[in-house]
Amino acid sequence: MNALTFEVLAKDEGGFARRGRMHLAHGVVETPVFMPVGTQATVKSMTPADLTEDIRASIILGNTYHLMLRPSADLIERMGGLHRFMSWDRPILTDSGGFQVWSLGDLRKIEEHGVRFRSHIDGSAVFLGPKESMHIQRQLGSDIVMAFDECTPYPATISEAEASMLMSMRWAGECREHLPVNDTQALFGIVQGGMYPELRIQSLEMLSAIDFEGIAIGGLSVGEPKEEMMAMMDALAPHLPVDKPHYVMGVGTPDDLIEGIDRGIDMFDCVMPTRNARNGTLFTDDGKLNIKNLRYAEDPRPIMEDCSCYTCRNFSRSYLRHLYMAKEILSSRLNTLHNLHYYCDLMSRARNALEQGEWPEFRNRFLQRYRDHA
Amino acid sequence: MNALTFEVLAKDEGGFARRGRMHLAHGVVETPVFMPVGTQATVKSMTPADLTEDIRASIILGNTYHLMLRPSADLIERMGGLHRFMSWDRPILTDSGGFQVWSLGDLRKIEEHGVRFRSHIDGSAVFLGPKESMHIQRQLGSDIVMAFDECTPYPATISEAEASMLMSMRWAGECREHLPVNDTQALFGIVQGGMYPELRIQSLEMLSAIDFEGIAIGGLSVGEPKEEMMAMMDALAPHLPVDKPHYVMGVGTPDDLIEGIDRGIDMFDCVMPTRNARNGTLFTDDGKLNIKNLRYAEDPRPIMEDCSCYTCRNFSRSYLRHLYMAKEILSSRLNTLHNLHYYCDLMSRARNALEQGEWPEFRNRFLQRYRDHA
Ligand SMILES: [Zn+2]
Ligand SMILES: [Zn+2]
Numbered sequence: 001m002n003a004l005t006f007e008v009l010a011k012d013e014g015g016f017a018r019r020g021r022m023h024l025a026h027g028v029v030e031t032p033v034f035m036p037v038g039t040q041a042t043v044k045s046m047t048p049a050d051l052t053e054d055i056r057a058s059i060i061l062g063n064t065y066h067l068m069l070r071p072s073a074d075l076i077e078r079m080g081g082l083h084r085f086m087s088w089d090r091p092i093l094t095d096s097g098g099f100q101v102w103s104l105g106d107l108r109k110i111e112e113h114g115v116r117f118r119s120h121i122d123g124s125a126v127f128l129g130p131k132e133s134m135h136i137q138r139q140l141g142s143d144i145v146m147a148f149d150e151c152t153p154y155p156a157t158i159s160e161a162e163a164s165m166l167m168s169m170r171w172a173g174e175c176r177e178h179l180p181v182n183d184t185q186a187l188f189g190i191v192q193g194g195m196y197p198e199l200r201i202q203s204l205e206m207l208s209a210i211d212f213e214g215i216a217i218g219g220l221s222v223g224e225p226k227e228e229m230m231a232m233m234d235a236l237a238p239h240l241p242v243d244k245p246h247y248v249m250g251v252g253t254p255d256d257l258i259e260g261i262d263r264g265i266d267m268f269d270c271v272m273p274t275r276n277a278r279n280g281t282l283f284t285d286d287g288k289l290n291i292k293n294l295r296y297a298e299d300p301r302p303i304m305e306d307c308s309c310y311t312c313r314n315f316s317r318s319y320l321r322h323l324y325m326a327k328e329i330l331s332s333r334l335n336t337l338h339n340l341h342y343y344c345d346l347m348s349r350a351r352n353a354l355e356q357g358e359w360p361e362f363r364n365r366f367l368q369r370y371r372d373h374a
Numbered sequence: 375m376n377a378l379t380f381e382v383l384a385k386d387e388g389g390f391a392r393r394g395r396m397h398l399a400h401g402v403v404e405t406p407v408f409m410p411v412g413t414q415a416t417v418k419s420m421t422p423a424d425l426t427e428d429i430r431a432s433i434i435l436g437n438t439y440h441l442m443l444r445p446s447a448d449l450i451e452r453m454g455g456l457h458r459f460m461s462w463d464r465p466i467l468t469d470s471g472g473f474q475v476w477s478l479g480d481l482r483k484i485e486e487h488g489v490r491f492r493s494h495i496d497g498s499a500v501f502l503g504p505k506e507s508m509h510i511q512r513q514l515g516s517d518i519v520m521a522f523d524e525c526t527p528y529p530a531t532i533s534e535a536e537a538s539m540l541m542s543m544r545w546a547g548e549c550r551e552h553l554p555v556n557d558t559q560a561l562f563g564i565v566q567g568g569m570y571p572e573l574r575i576q577s578l579e580m581l582s583a584i585d586f587e588g589i590a591i592g593g594l595s596v597g598e599p600k601e602e603m604m605a606m607m608d609a610l611a612p613h614l615p616v617d618k619p620h621y622v623m624g625v626g627t628p629d630d631l632i633e634g635i636d637r638g639i640d641m642f643d644c645v646m647p648t649r650n651a652r653n654g655t656l657f658t659d660d661g662k663l664n665i666k667n668l669r670y671a672e673d674p675r676p677i678m679e680d681c682s683c684y685t686c687r688n689f690s691r692s693y694l695r696h697l698y699m700a701k702e703i704l705s706s707r708l709n710t711l712h713n714l715h716y717y718c719d720l721m722s723r724a725r726n727a728l729e730q731g732e733w734p735e736f737r738n739r740f741l742q743r744y745r746d747h748a
Contacts, residue, residue: 041696045703049684071671071696078672079692087688297445298452310423314461318453322415322445329419329706 004144004186004213006245012359016237016264019354022245024091024143025184026083029058031245031266032350034257034343035093037274039063040070041086044274045333046340048088054310055340056348059091059143061269064136065100069119069126073139081141093269094142095249096133096175096190099151099218110167113174114148130174138179145187146216147175152194154222161194168192169206176210186213188247194219195228197235204239215240216247217265226256233263240264254283254346255370258363261350273343277335280324283342285366287373289317291335296321309341310334378518378560378587380619386733390611390638393728396619398465398517399558400457403432405619405640406724408631408717409467411648413437414444415460418648419707420714422462428684429714430722433465433517435643438510439474443493443500447513455515467643468516469623470507470549473525473592484541487548488522504548512553519561520590521549526568528596535568542566543580550584560587562621568593569602571609578613589614590621591639600630607637614638628657628720629744632737635724642721647713652706654698657716659740661747663691665709670695683715684708 003025010019020031036043036051038060043051051057062082067073079085082092098115101108105117105126114129133148149168152161172189179187189207193199200217207215217236220229233248240246247267248260257268273283280291284304289296291303302312303320311320311334323331353362377399384393394405410417410425412434417425425431436456441447453459456466472489475482479491479500488503507522523542526535546563553561563581567573574591581589591610594603607622614620621641622634631642647657654665658678663670665677676686677694685694685708697705727736 040700040702041693042702042704045707047684047704047707048688070700071692075672075692079674079690085690085693085696087693298449300453310421314422316453316459318445318449319415319459319461322459326414326444328414328416329703330416330421332703333419333421333707 001183002186002213003182003184004245006214006243008242010354010357012354013357014360015262016240017261017354017359017363018264018266019351020245020266024059024186026089026091026143027058029091030351032257032261032347033058033267034347035059035061035267035269036340036344037061037063037269037271038086038088038092040066041076041082043336043340044278045329045336048086050337051088051340052090054337055344057090057340057344059093060088062092062094062140062142063100064094064097064133064140065104065128067140068097068128068136069121073136077139077141081139083141091143092140093144094137094140094146096146096148097128097136098133098148099250101128102151102153110150114171130171131178134175134178138185142185144214145179145185147172147187147189147212149190149192149218151222152192152219154194154219154224156194158194158196158199161192161196161199164194165192165199165203169203172207173210176212181211188212188214188216190216190218190249191236192219195224195232197232200232200236201239204236208241212244214245214247216249218249220248221251221256221270229256230259230263233260233265237263254343255367257343257346258350258366262363268347273339274336277339278332280331280335282335283339285369287370291317291320291324293321303338304342307338307342307345309338311338311341375557376560376587377556377558378619380588380617382616384728384731386728387731388734389636390614391635391728391733391737392638392640393725394619394640398433398560400463400465400517401432403465404725406631406635406721407432407641408721409433409435409641409643410714410718411435411437411643411645412460412462412466414440415450415456417710417714418652419703419710422460424711425462425714426464428711429718431464431714431718433467434462436466436468436514436516437474438468438471438507438514439478439502441514442471442502442510443495447510451513451515455513457515465517466514467518468511468514468520470520470522471502471510472507472522473624475502476525476527484524504545505552508549508552512559516559518588519553519559521546521561521563521586523564523566523592525596526566526593528568528593528598530568532568532570532573535566535570535573538568539566539573539577543577546581546586547584550586555585562586562588562590564590564592564623565610566593569598569606571606574606574610575613578610582615586618588619588621590623592623594622595624595626595630595644603630604633604637607634607639611637628717629741631717631720632724632740636737647717648710651709651713654705654709656709657713659743661744665691665694665698667695677712678716681712681716681719683712685712685715
């Protein structure tokens, strides 16, 4: 039994978009899929019941960096692993910790086999590299483990981007050595190469030489213009292995997801729906809605008329605005519920369009309406 | 049809404790009952679904003072009333606003027909008296309206307490004039009189001359020693009208509730289960548990072994401690769910003991175990 099997159920004839299914140790994931981000062993303000019953998330993401620092991977392992610790029995993908070391760690120093840094929580010295990341992700017990890499800064010269990519590729090999093919945890390699298509394709080729269960595209949505991001996905789309799932990391807005699917992407994660929810920004088919706006003070309508989430079934924009203005905890909760429901439901609509052979129409209709109001 | 009908279903033979049932415009309330506090049109961090399905609350409390200032009673009325605004279809009791004027309002000035003060939110000038409070509570549309009174400060001399009580009694009459007997909103009078039993009994007699649907005891749990609070309830217990519900306001700990039932009290409200939850303090039959404590870092047990709440069914003390230490929103939510479930379930256990004629045994057993560990 493999840790991951992937089947393509339907494909857009004229393009790269596809409808797939992943089998993982903790269950089945229908793709394209959005994975809510559960940084500190919780998708902020949500319970597992919300995520399964209302949002219908089939897989969530956990952050190795945060969990290793607090409460520690040792503790989570002793408590039975991340699934049991947070009471989530569906699949989990954990990132490698690399991205947060670069964005949150202090006094970073890159060495041959990883990075030395100080914890942003208590300043303690920590070393994290391919070996350590694999060990920690094994302790966490995630279904999908991400290779430890460097997220190339933006902007970067071509030689900086190349050096960074080559280091990540060396580390990718080390990751596979420390987490050999097994029947419970799949390992994904991550394409790097900055905003240079030739480096990206080289990176993908180098990963292909290693036996990964899936391919991720890293280093996007790091501050570059949207066209550059799309150009990188365009360059990679024809080369991505058709028999493996494709995951673009940390992307993005609802229209980014649709554009990504169009470029052969199967898996997405992003903090946007959860973080924006807490700031009062709500997603709808007509673009973003800022609940703080005075125009909603006495608006009796739900966030989005045809949304079936608990928030939209029960509460008006007027009430949601009141909760936001009064800084009530329930505001974060109801907003998060809607946004995650919206993202996961959008993926469900995309899967349906792919099954029905109506992808181009769905994509065009969605993008036009969404961007008309954005 | 009356706005409130009350029946006593069972009574402790040797004492004042009773098992009752209230019929209100929005449904039936079994007593003794604990009412979760929903200050700003939300029981902090809880949805109506949590309150009905898991906590099984049958009635909640709303705060007139907070709601009149934000989002305003006019807005709530235009949005269809408080029930519809917050999507709660069971009974609601609203307080009069008096207590918060005293604790939160700035530059208070008592006049013949109410109090002039400044909003703690924006400093605007507001006047609130019996007439205004009745008007606002009618706009909110609560099932039980509380008379506007002064919560006598503690400590107070006997003449201060008497003057304050007499003013509250004049205001009680004005409240009934402005909210005559009707078929949707019941009105409760509030006994005042500080820590002087003779004033308390005089206040109760004066209220009896007015046609209230229920009697509340106010001005307790304001800083006095617990023995004084119990002494006031002891003094009033033999005089409370047996055919009306008895409500002690703002009380208290689980053992206070049991002691209150023993003195003939049917209804309770308190911010303690919700506020303490957010501070990491959890209630159990063995007293309070502070989830921050290092001893829980790897404790795999639920908060309370035989609790049937969602939190206890799914999460360990270890996980709850992690959420608290990481300042996660889910911490407030899961802790609140347990504490409110605990309070409401304790009332259910009390009702059951009263029905079975086993009140004294239940009371003694509970108090001994709870206080052994407190
Ligand atoms: Zn919704
Ligand atoms: Zn519990």
